Amino acid sequence: MTTPTATSAVGGAAPTSGSRSAGPERPTRRPRRSGRGRWVGWLFVAPAFLVYAVFVLRPMAVSVQYSLYEWNGVAASTFVGLRNYANLFTDSTLYGSILNAFQLIVFFSFVPVTLGLLIATSIRQIAASKLAVVARTVLFLPQVIPLVAAGMVWSWLLSSTGFVNQALSWIGLGDVTRAWLGDFTFALPAVGVIGAWVLLGLCTLLLLSGITKIDPSLYEAARLDGAGPVREFFAITLPSLRQEIGVCVTVTVIAALASFDIIYISTQGGPGNETMVPGLQIYYLAFADREIGQASALGVALMVLVLAVVLPIQWLTKERDR
Amino acid sequence: MIVNRREAFVGRALLVLLMLITLVPFVSLFVTALHPSGTYPLGISWPASPQWGNFAAAFQAADMGALLLSSALIVVGVVPASLLLGTMAGYAFGNLRMRGHRAVFLLFVLGLTLPFEGILTPLYFQIRDLGLLNTRWAIILPLIGLFMPFSVLWMRAHFVNVPGELSEAASVDGASTWQQFWRIQVPLATPALTSLGILLFLWTWNQFLLAIVLVDDASKRTMAGALGAFQGQYGTDIPLLCAGAVLILAPTLAVFLIFQRRFVAALLQGSVKG
Numbered sequence: 001m002t003t004p005t006a007t008s009a010v011g012g013a014a015p016t017s018g019s020r021s022a023g024p025e026r027p028t029r030r031p032r033r034s035g036r037g038r039w040v041g042w043l044f045v046a047p048a049f050l051v052y053a054v055f056v057l058r059p060m061a062v063s064v065q066y067s068l069y070e071w072n073g074v075a076a077s078t079f080v081g082l083r084n085y086a087n088l089f090t091d092s093t094l095y096g097s098i099l100n101a102f103q104l105i106v107f108f109s110f111v112p113v114t115l116g117l118l119i120a121t122s123i124r125q126i127a128a129s130k131l132a133v134v135a136r137t138v139l140f141l142p143q144v145i146p147l148v149a150a151g152m153v154w155s156w157l158l159s160s161t162g163f164v165n166q167a168l169s170w171i172g173l174g175d176v177t178r179a180w181l182g183d184f185t186f187a188l189p190a191v192g193v194i195g196a197w198v199l200l201g202l203c204t205l206l207l208l209s210g211i212t213k214i215d216p217s218l219y220e221a222a223r224l225d226g227a228g229p230v231r232e233f234f235a236i237t238l239p240s241l242r243q244e245i246g247v248c249v250t251v252t253v254i255a256a257l258a259s260f261d262i263i264y265i266s267t268q269g270g271p272g273n274e275t276m277v278p279g280l281q282i283y284y285l286a287f288a289d290r291e292i293g294q295a296s297a298l299g300v301a302l303m304v305l306v307l308a309v310v311l312p313i314q315w316l317t318k319e320r321d322r
Numbered sequence: 323m324i325v326n327r328r329e330a331f332v333g334r335a336l337l338v339l340l341m342l343i344t345l346v347p348f349v350s351l352f353v354t355a356l357h358p359s360g361t362y363p364l365g366i367s368w369p370a371s372p373q374w375g376n377f378a379a380a381f382q383a384a385d386m387g388a389l390l391l392s393s394a395l396i397v398v399g400v401v402p403a404s405l406l407l408g409t410m411a412g413y414a415f416g417n418l419r420m421r422g423h424r425a426v427f428l429l430f431v432l433g434l435t436l437p438f439e440g441i442l443t444p445l446y447f448q449i450r451d452l453g454l455l456n457t458r459w460a461i462i463l464p465l466i467g468l469f470m471p472f473s474v475l476w477m478r479a480h481f482v483n484v485p486g487e488l489s490e491a492a493s494v495d496g497a498s499t500w501q502q503f504w505r506i507q508v509p510l511a512t513p514a515l516t517s518l519g520i521l522l523f524l525w526t527w528n529q530f531l532l533a534i535v536l537v538d539d540a541s542k543r544t545m546a547g548a549l550g551a552f553q554g555q556y557g558t559d560i561p562l563l564c565a566g567a568v569l570i571l572a573p574t575l576a577v578f579l580i581f582q583r584r585f586v587a588a589l590l591q592g593s594v595k596g
Binding site for chain 1: 330334340413415420443444466473500530531535553563578582593
């Protein structure tokens with residue numbers, strides 16, 4: 001029943017042509033099946049593609065179209081060529097929002113991944129303990145609640161009478177207390193802390209699940225060779241986790257560049273434009289300022305930006321030896 | 323494995339610290355919700371007389387019953403349809419692999435990292451022209467489309483690993499592709515479908531952006547969207563606001579704690595595949 005041709009056809013990499021060329025050997029069955037599968041397959045894809053095309057691909061294309069016009073959503077539109085894109089480089093609030101998003105990457109991405117690596121490494125040996133099982137549930141809580149809720153809770157924690165200032169006073173740092181989200185210098189880092197809180201647990205658990213797949217004998221060998229925890233980390237843990245780190249960085253970088261919910265609820269982009277990000281800026285441009293063309297141009301730029309950042313990360317961290 | 327006692331201790335301490343940091347916001351929220359309505363409590367402090375009535379007041383003010391119903395309706399609109407369409411397309415891409423499927427599959431991959439804000443503006447006008455603004459369809463239909471890349475990739479990843487002998491055997495028995503799909507492939511895909519269903523439920527329930535842009539009436543929104551409206555209305559009454567937030571979080575947290583094993587597994591897999 002099972003022949004080499006059949007297995008190669010399902011091996012994942014082999015395209016349909018492989019099973020088609022196997023046709024002559026078994027003229028009665030294989031060609032008919034793959035022949036029928038060819039058009040029936042499109043019927044299976046059609047409904048999904050239809051919804052995707054109408055509600056995602058079409059708006060994407062229309063976004064590009066809108067971005068070339070000046071339009072207030074009601075009156076006639078004027079073709080302006082690439083002017084809306086040029087504005088992205090000259091208008092300080094527009095490129096400022098993109099720069100802010102890049103600064104958020106430090107908090108949304110760098111902090112959770114680095115801390116996650118440190119924590120996952122330290123708890124490697126107790127990964128199977130009862131405490132770690134409880135921790136898996138607790139650390140996932142921020143992933144389960146809506147980001148809006150996280151933003152709300154933290155606005156309260158970071159307010160002038162909130163817990164953060166209370167805790168700072170306890171440890172004798174009463175002088176630095178302030179309304180963190182309303183402070184021109186600290187608003188963006190404060191928003192970043194909220195993102196870091198949301199993403200730290202996810203990164204830690206992803207990295208931990210990667211670490212527990214590493215062959216323990218590698219660590220034993222390193223110990224016998226007299227390697228300390230630091231050498232162990234750089235020689236074994238870090239290289240083995242390339243894929244997991246790639247996943248964490250990708251997820252968190254997208255969360256930073258496309259952030260909306262947390263900032264909408266905690267600062268609305270203020271004070272001034274200190275915490276303005278592209279997502280929120282698009283919302284304001286389109287639905288408050290009625291500058292549909294400019295909003296669409298920023299939207300296109302954001303889509304391209306995310307791809308431009310994510311693709312290299314994917315390429316750098318994907319498993320090459322498989 | 324060599325377990326170093328000192329290292330194990332440091333690990334435990336770190337883990338406890340991390341859990342505390344995760345839990346502090348929830349504790350703060352809950353404690354603040356018990357303070358008398360209209361006051362400005364200082365940090366985390368237990369109130370002299372806990373106002374349990376705040377929860378009832380917030381339940382009424384936020385019209386929780388209607389909100390729960392609305393969110394449930396949206397989930398019912400999004401999740402089964404996404405599962406069905408995603409599974410069918412995933413089956414075609416993973417198992418049938420008709421000629422030219424790669425190009426179309428790439429189109430789906432393209433949408434995987436799409437920030438929703440990127441298509442927000444045209445989507446608004448499209449929904450308006452369809453006459454769906456301010457209805458639940460305005461959230462349901464775009465979400466099905468936006469979740470499609472992930473659903474298709476997820477189900478394709480499952481079907482690619484199903485041995486081909488299975489469909490071979492079935493087609494020998496004379497089963498049509500459609501029968502094979504329903505009687506053999508879908509029942510075998512239950513674990514993958516369950517995890518995908520959990521993720522889609524969570525992402526729908528927590529959807530905020532589409533809700534605030536496309537639906538003005540808070541009682542037709544998702545839970546997350548309603549929370550935004552609730553903050554706009556009661557933003558100055560911190561204890562009441564916190565009580566409302568606790569109520570809005572409660573259903574998700576309850577579902578999470580009941581199905582926590584599946585949730586954790588789904589979320590871990592979900593980010594790896596996404």
